[in-house]
Amino acid sequence: MHIETHYLPSLEYMSLLLQHPTLLFEVEENFPKQTYRNRCLILGANGVERLTVPVIHTSGQKTKTKDTKIDYSQNWIKQHQGAFQAAYGNAPYFEYFKPYLDQIFAKKRFFLVDLNIDLLSFVYRIIDVPLVYEKTLEFGVKAETSEYDQISAKKDWTTRSFYQNKSYRQCFGTEFVPNLSVLDLLMNHGKESLTFLT
Structure with a gap:
């Protein structure tokens, strides 16, 4: 399946990926602003929090x-x-997963796409599924199935049909908040997370 990479992706993105044994990551596109490629949503004490990885823009040039x-x-x-500590410090799996996340961030990857793939590999390792992927070599070459640019931060996820909302235990709030970063699910349910995604 042909798709772009996301930063600590949403449950919607994860459940879509897990329907496909091989992935083709779009890396030849011109980088678009205000997307999930460099942002994610987590649940903290004050509600949903958006975290963004800042990227270097060269003014007037497409990258x-x-x-x-x-x-x-x-x-x-x-x-x-x-933000992870504040949101998930009391979650059952925080102490277990924190060192792995710290290791990934400590690498200080040069390119956003490499950080995204490192984090995705970490998620796949936890849920015990092999991550099989390639990167595109030119723009516009699609795999048999393409969901490229379908998961938009500008549209409500309920307008798409990739993800069936299944509630699970969360750290904060009395109302369940759906379709957050997969990190929210992992911190609360560890390896069991796969059952909520498939």
């Missing part, structure tokens, strides 16, 4: 996704780690 560099001049790693 391909594969060449989109992470901006480390901003202290975003510390901010994201603090």
Whole structure:
């Protein structure tokens, strides 16, 4: 399946990926702003929080996704780690998964797409599913099935049919919040997460 990479992706994205044994990641596109490629949603004490990985934009120039560099001049790693701690510090699997996340962030990947794939590999390892993927070599070459750019941050996820909302135990709030980052599910349910995604 042909699709772009997302940062700590939503449950909708994960359940879509898990329907396909092989993935083709779109990296030859011009990097679009305000998408899930560099942002995710988690649930904290004050509700849903949006976390964004800052990227370096060269003004007036288009940059391909594969060449989109992470901006480390901003202290975003510390901010994201603090947000994870605040949101999931009391979750059953936080102590177990935190070192793995810290290791991934400590690599300080140059390109956003590599960070996204590292984090996705971590998720796949936890749920015990092999991650089989390739990256596109030119733009516009699609796999047999393409869901490229279908999961838009600008449209409500309920307008799409990729994800059947199944509620699970969350750390905050009395009302269940659906379709957050897969991190929310993992921190609360560990390996069992796969049953909520398939």
